[in-house]
Amino acid sequence: MSATEATADDRPVVDEHRSQWRQTWSILVSNRMALFGLVVLGLLVVAALLGELLAPHGANAQGFEFYAAPSLDHPFGTDNLGRDVFSRVLIGARTSLQVGAVSVGISLVAGTLLGLVAGYRGGWLDAVLMRSMDVLFAFPIVLLAIAIVAVLGPSITNAMIAIGVAFTPIFARVVRGSVLSVREEVFVRAVRSLGASDVRIVLRHILPNVAAPIIVQTSLSFAFAILTEAALSFLGVGVQPPTPAWGLMLQEGRGVIDLAWWMGLFPGLAIFLTVMAFNVVGDGLRDALDPKQRSIIESRGQGVDA
Amino acid sequence: MSAVTNATDPGAAGSGRDDVLVDVQDLQVHFPVHGNGVLRRRVGSVKAVDGVSFQVRRGETLGLVGESGCGKTTTGLALLRLVEPTGGRVVFDGTDVGSLGRGELRSLRRRMAMIFQDPYASLDPRMSIGASVEEALRIHGLHGDRRDQRVAELLETVGLNPDYASRYPHEFSGGQRQRVGIARALAVEPDFIVCDEPIAALDVSIQAQVMNLLRELQRELDLTYLFIAHDLAAVQHISDRIAVMYLGRIVEVADRRAVYDEPSHPYTRALLSAIPVPHPGRERGRQRILLHGELPTPQDPPSGCNFRTRCPEVFEPCDRVDPTLQACTGEEHRCACHLYGVEGVEVEPSHHPDARGVAGRP
Numbered sequence: 087m088s089a090t091e092a093t094a095d096d097r098p099v100v101d102e103h104r105s106q107w108r109q110t111w112s113i114l115v116s117n118r119m120a121l122f123g124l125v126v127l128g129l130l131v132v133a134a135l136l137g138e139l140l141a142p143h144g145a146n147a148q149g150f151e152f153y154a155a156p157s158l159d160h161p162f163g164t165d166n167l168g169r170d171v172f173s174r175v176l177i178g179a180r181t182s183l184q185v186g187a188v189s190v191g192i193s194l195v196a197g198t199l200l201g202l203v204a205g206y207r208g209g210w211l212d213a214v215l216m217r218s219m220d221v222l223f224a225f226p227i228v229l230l231a232i233a234i235v236a237v238l239g240p241s242i243t244n245a246m247i248a249i250g251v252a253f254t255p256i257f258a259r260v261v262r263g264s265v266l267s268v269r270e271e272v273f274v275r276a277v278r279s280l281g282a283s284d285v286r287i288v289l290r291h292i293l294p295n296v297a298a299p300i301i302v303q304t305s306l307s308f309a310f311a312i313l314t315e316a317a318l319s320f321l322g323v324g325v326q327p328p329t330p331a332w333g334l335m336l337q338e339g340r341g342v343i344d345l346a347w348w349m350g351l352f353p354g355l356a357i358f359l360t361v362m363a364f365n366v367v368g369d370g371l372r373d374a375l376d377p378k379q380r381s382i383i384e385s386r387g388q389g390v391d392a
Numbered sequence: 393m394s395a396v397t398n399a400t401d402p403g404a405a406g407s408g409r410d411d412v413l414v415d416v417q418d419l420q421v422h423f424p425v426h427g428n429g430v431l432r433r434r435v436g437s438v439k440a441v442d443g444v445s446f447q448v449r450r451g452e453t454l455g456l457v458g459e460s461g462c463g464k465t466t467t468g469l470a471l472l473r474l475v476e477p478t479g480g481r482v483v484f485d486g487t488d489v490g491s492l493g494r495g496e497l498r499s500l501r502r503r504m505a506m507i508f509q510d511p512y513a514s515l516d517p518r519m520s521i522g523a524s525v526e527e528a529l530r531i532h533g534l535h536g537d538r539r540d541q542r543v544a545e546l547l548e549t550v551g552l553n554p555d556y557a558s559r560y561p562h563e564f565s566g567g568q569r570q571r572v573g574i575a576r577a578l579a580v581e582p583d584f585i586v587c588d589e590p591i592a593a594l595d596v597s598i599q600a601q602v603m604n605l606l607r608e609l610q611r612e613l614d615l616t617y618l619f620i621a622h623d624l625a626a627v628q629h630i631s632d633r634i635a636v637m638y639l640g641r642i643v644e645v646a647d648r649r650a651v652y653d654e655p656s657h658p659y660t661r662a663l664l665s666a667i668p669v670p671h672p673g674r675e676r677g678r679q680r681i682l683l684h685g686e687l688p689t690p691q692d693p694p695s696g697c698n699f700r701t702r703c704p705e706v707f708e709p710c711d712r713v714d715p716t717l718q719a720c721t722g723e724e725h726r727c728a729c730h731l732y733g734v735e736g737v738e739v740e741p742s743h744h745p746d747a748r749g750v751a752g753r754p
Contacts, residue, residue, distance in 0.1 A: 275474055295518055
């Protein structure tokens with residue numbers, strides 16, 4: 087075979103090879119806010135997995151003083167039934183994360199699928215799919231979720247389904263928009279010229295190239311899903327008592343806020359911290375995955391090093 | 393000479409250099425233009441390729457030359473049916489490409505490949521170059537158990553170190569990426585490769601390397617090329633024959649030497665006169681033919697000869713007779729110009745905004 091003249095052109099531009107995802111990770115953790123968010127999320131996951139073991143008391147263990155103010159024994163106080171609020175907040179993390187994971191999972195899968203098909207196929211199918219997404223999108227998300235729960239009956243499962251459906255159009259739109267630009271790329275045409283099937287083109291080439299906005303949207307939606315679950319539980323159509331859930335606890339504490347402020351404050355703070363953590367991680371991911379931002383961040387990093 | 397020969401069909405037995413591999417007949421690609429109204433009615437069409445016919449013979453390189461926007465890339469894409477032609481036929485080795493179903497089209501794409509202009513855009517940024525090349529093998533189920541080995545061979549063939557297979561496109565220079573693009577095109581062991589301005593986006597120092605690589609590969613693998621370029625200088629060395637395209641049509645097609653020695657169409661002459669000569673004395677004496685005006689929009693081409701709005705030789709029949717390719721200096725040298733006899737289809741003359749007064753020269 088031909089040994090074509092090997093010249094300076096033969097050496098790669100970058101010597102050390104780092105995978106793109108690892109590079110993204112190192113940019114992400116160099117962002118202080120995102121790092122903070124990641125730490126909070128890590129603690130949340132630990133609480134969700136090991137809540138029962140870590141909590142000083144059971145979620146529904148009673149027998150303590152009613153409405154006890156925060157003390158060493160009960161750092162977040164006790165509630166109207168004499169339960170330890172700290173233990174309930176800790177164990178409630180599982181409910182929130184579970185609702186977030188399942189509902190975002192539903193909307194992620196459904197929305198990505200719809201967006202890929204609509205964006206890649208185009209034409210009337212695109213019009214039909216996206217207009218029906220617009221119909222869903224036209225309702226306020228909490229209202230739509232309440233309507234779905236009203237039909238299915240109030241339970242945590244139905245709340246997750248409702249939130250999942252309500253969030254699907256967001257994913258469908260984000261994915262379709264990205265697919266529209268990626269499918270016109272020359273490399274897609276190049277792969278088609280090799281005889282690749284549509285399924286291969288979509289799964290192997292288009293999906294990885296629209297992954298960045300999907301990932302960002304997932305982390306932001308997580309925050310909104312947890313917030314929506316709290317709202318639904320607050321309104322009494324989500325998680326049912328006595329399951330510990332932050333929104334439900336907030337609602338229970340609302341009526342006695344001048345008598346026992348700790349009943350509402352600590353679950354509220356938990357919601358606030360979780361939602362903020364997901365948001366800052368989402369923002370950090372967006373910056374880390376955007377090639378333009380990325381080179382700015384990298385050059386800034388180099389400037390500091392030098 | 394030929395290391396790999398895929399042409400083993402008995403019908404082509406005894407065929408020499410002259411047998412036709414790709415036969416393009418009256419190819420048309422029109423893109424619809426929609427209005428802004430609610431109904432988005434079709435208000436016209438861009439005639440990107442408007443009745444192009446040519447043949448590519450087995451083992452030769454046909455250079456396809458024309459300025460930006462003349463439809464040469466669209467022609468290349470239509471040959472592989474990467475854009476759907478709106479009219480005409482493409483016959484590849486006896487098969488009408490337009491009549492194929494999905495599956496047949498995919499297997500045909502094993503025999504036709506394309507090298508793209510922009511090596512920065514034609515590789516998936518999220519796939520290592522080895523995976524990109526391997527994918528071509530995977531699609532057609534080639535070399536099932538020893539794909540890695542074959543990928544290494546292919547990278548070596550195009551002058552890249554096989555150890556780089558796990559690296560990503562952004563780690564390579566333009567010339568290297570174009571080599572990857574060539575390796576990927578070769579992976580399917582094609583007979584015919586459409587090279588769409590493969591060197592236009594590269595540094596001058598790299599252009600010659602890639603050009604030489606393409607020529608070597610042609611010799612070794614018995615390839616047939618359609619080589620698309622926007623200037624005659626680029627195709628000069630690699631082409632056996634050259635077709636010159638203007639505004640969606642072919643205006644002249646001839647042997648390479650004939651195009652350079654006896655350019656017949658006024659447009660070809662203008663293109664040729666634009667090539668600088670690497671000799672100070674001759675360069676000083678070089679006569680340049682400057683074309684006036686802009687390329688007319690392919691949405692509303694002039695009537696008759698569509699070059700007439702910029703042609704220095706324009707005369708009476710140009711706006712009412714649509715010239716067809718006719719023999720000029722020899723049977724093999726064909727040119728669509730009334731200077732060699734008014735031949736073509738009578739059309740209704742239209743007043744084109746860019747048209748200059750008819751000079752009345754014969």
